[in-house]
Amino acid sequence: xxxxxxxxxxxxxxxxxxxxxxxxxxxxxxxxxxxxxxxxxxxxxxxxxxxxxxxxxxxxxxxxxxxxxxxxxxxxxxxxxxxxxxxxxxxxxxxxxxxxxxxxxxxxxxxxxxxxxxxxxxxxxxxxxxxxxxxxxxxxxxxxxxxxxxxxxxxxxxxxxxxxxxxxxxxxxxxxxxxxxxxxxxxxxxxxxxxxxxxxxxxxxxxxxxxxxxxxxxxxxxxxxxxxxxxxxxxxxxxxxxxxxxxxxxxxxxxxxxxxxxxxxxxxxxxxxxxxxxxxxxxxxxxxxxxxxxxxxxxxxxxxxxxxxxxxxxxxxxxxxxxxxxxxxxxxxxxxxxxxxxxxxxxxxxxxxxxxxxxxxxxxxxxxxxxxxxxxxxxxxxxxxxxxxxxxxxxxxxxxxxxxxxxxxxxxxxxxxxxxxxxxxxxxxxxxxxxxxxxxxxxxxxxxx
Numbered sequence: 080x081x082x083x084x085x086x087x088x089x090x091x092x093x094x095x096x097x098x099x100x101x102x103x104x105x106x107x108x109x110x111x112x113x114x115x116x117x118x119x120x121x122x123x124x125x126x127x128x129x130x131x132x133x134x135x136x137x138x139x140x141x142x143x144x145x146x147x148x149x150x151x152x153x154x155x156x157x158x159x160x161x162x163x164x165x166x167x168x169x170x171x172x173x174x175x176x177x178x179x180x181x182x183x184x185x186x187x188x189x190x191x192x193x194x195x196x197x198x199x200x201x202x203x204x205x206x207x208x209x210x211x212x213x214x215x216x217x218x219x220x221x222x223x224x225x226x227x228x229x230x231x232x233x234x235x236x237x238x239x240x241x242x243x244x245x246x247x248x249x250x251x252x253x254x255x256x257x258x259x260x261x262x263x264x265x266x267x268x269x270x271x272x273x274x275x276x277x278x279x280x281x282x283x284x285x286x287x288x289x290x291x292x293x294x295x296x297x298x299x300x301x302x303x304x305x306x307x308x309x310x311x312x313x314x315x316x317x318x319x320x321x322x323x324x325x326x327x328x329x330x331x332x333x334x335x336x337x338x339x340x341x342x343x344x345x346x347x348x349x350x351x352x353x354x355x356x357x358x359x360x361x362x363x364x365x366x367x368x369x370x371x372x373x374x375x376x377x378x379x380x381x382x383x384x385x386x387x388x389x390x391x392x393x394x395x396x397x398x399x400x401x402x403x404x405x406x407x408x409x410x411x412x413x414x415x416x417x418x419x420x421x422x423x424x425x426x427x428x429x430x431x432x433x434x435x436x437x438x439x440x441x442x443x444x445x446x447x448x449x450x451x452x453x454x455x456x457x458x459x460x461x462x463x464x465x466x467x468x469x470x471x472x473x474x475x476x477x478x479x480x481x482x483x484x485x486x487x488x489x490x491x492x493x494x495x496x497x498x499x500x501x502x503x504x505x506x507x508x509x510x511x512x513x514x515x516x517x518x519x520x521x522x523x524x525x526x527x528x
Contacts, residue, residue, distance in 0.1 A: 120196060127190060127238060127241055130241065130243070131158040131259075137261075138156045138157075139155055140155065140156055140258075140259050141260070142210070143256060143324055143335045144255055145230075145232070145252075145253030145254060146230040146231040151306055151326035153326055155269070158188065162187050163187060163188075164186060164204075165185045166184055166186065166200075167183040167206060169270060172210065175205075177205075181267060184204045185204075186204035188200050195238065197238070197251060198248060199234065200235075201234070204234075207232075207234055209230075213228050231253040233250030233251055233257075235252070264329075279507070280303075280331065281327075282304060284508070285506060287300065287368075287372070288301075288303060288366045289366070289367040289368075290366055292340045292365075293341065297341065298310055298312060298340060301314055306325055310338075330349040345363075345364040354504075355367070355505045356505065368506045370505050370508050371500060375453040376451065377418065378419040380416050381418055381509065381524035382415070382524065382525055383523070384523040388520075389493065392493050395489055395490045399483065400412040403445075403483070406475070407435075411433060413439075413442060416432065417524060420445065420446025422444045423470050424470050424471050425446075426447070427448065428467070430446045445469075448467045458497060458516070463488070494522070499513075500512070510526055511523065
């Protein structure tokens with residue numbers, strides 16, 4: 080494609096009338112409405128252009144496209160009065176070996192006064208144009224859509240509303256919503272802070288979230304980490320799925336469009352002060368990681384904090400340590416906890432982790448099945464069958480006439496019941512505090528790494 084060609088898009092125009100701008104903060108100034116539509120258009124166009132050049136650190140462009148397999152992207156722009164713009168980004172569709180690398184590119188822009196006010200990026204820009212270019216797979220092998228229409232991005236953007244700090248537009252041809260918000264920090268810093276936030280709230284540990292406007296678990300977000308995720312009535316085998324697209328921010332994430340739940344409208348979420356959830360603009364809607372489901376089903380071995388053992392548990396632990404030595408004199412008990420054993424036929428349950436050499440550089444486990452289940456939000460129950468399954472190491476210990484199986488059953492019995500749980504991190508839990516509902520002993524679980 081010739082890099083100096085202006086993209087001409089067919090438009091579903093928003094008429095430049097007073098009605099079209101109802102509710103927009105800057106379109107209802109009284110002095111404009113005594114003028115003709117053409118003069119009002121000039122005023123609005125000039126005002127928006129003055130706003131574009133007024134941002135000391137430029138603008139963050141929360142850019143969306145019409146192609147359903149592409150997430151939202153943070154781009155950055157500095158405008159000057161002479162019609163020049165510098166756009167930056169580090170997205171995966173940058174070309175010439177720059178995919179994923181921070182890149183800046185200068186090009187031209189102008190404010191068009193057609194049927195609507197249009198912000199037009201009307202020359203090639205290495206950061207923006209790859210979303211618009213109807214490229215062939217030969218020219219751009221990383222492009223997702225190779226049927227001659229590109230990724231359904233727009234570089235002619237129809238003005239919807241604006242105020243001092245943000246400008247809302249929509250793609251002229253494909254209609255995606257695009258938001259410009261004044262940058263509050265240097266661009267590279269914004270990128271780094273956003274990546275840190277994304278890793279903290281959207282990760283491979285927990286991939287589903289409660290979406291709620293009250294105490295009841297209502298809907299779910301699933302797969303947020305990709306930036307294109309789904310809203311559903313349940314995590315597994317949902318009856319209804321709605322596709323959602325977002326841009327991550329240094330404070331959380333913002334969906335492309337507004338949504339509602341239980342009569343509450345929301346679009347942007349920020350991490351709560353206590354870091355337990357993400358809250359909507361008015362704090363009525365929350366996105367809560369399904370940490371309680373994860374904690375009831377994790378495979379990593381989390382150790383019990385021995386300092387919180389009851390007298391009975393401490394005595395049983397001492398006896399278990401002695402029985403380990405009977406099984407193998409080179410072994411010594413390191414900890415007892417919950418997770419997936421590695422002792423042959425791996426099982427989930429209560430796990431004895433042992434040092435297996437004098438240097439304490441190698442470990443092995445003995446395990447016994449104990450079921451964990453989420454009963455309600457933040458409430459987990461431990462149960463054990465009459466004949467729990469043991470792993471190969473535990474079975475081998477039994478054949479050596481040790482009392483390990485019986486002692487492990489007795490230890491497990493002290494932990495049976497229901498517990499309210501507070502994780503040590505709501506989005507990346509590696510343990511937490513378990514408080515019994517009724518009688519019992521509180522305990523903590525933590526990573527053994």
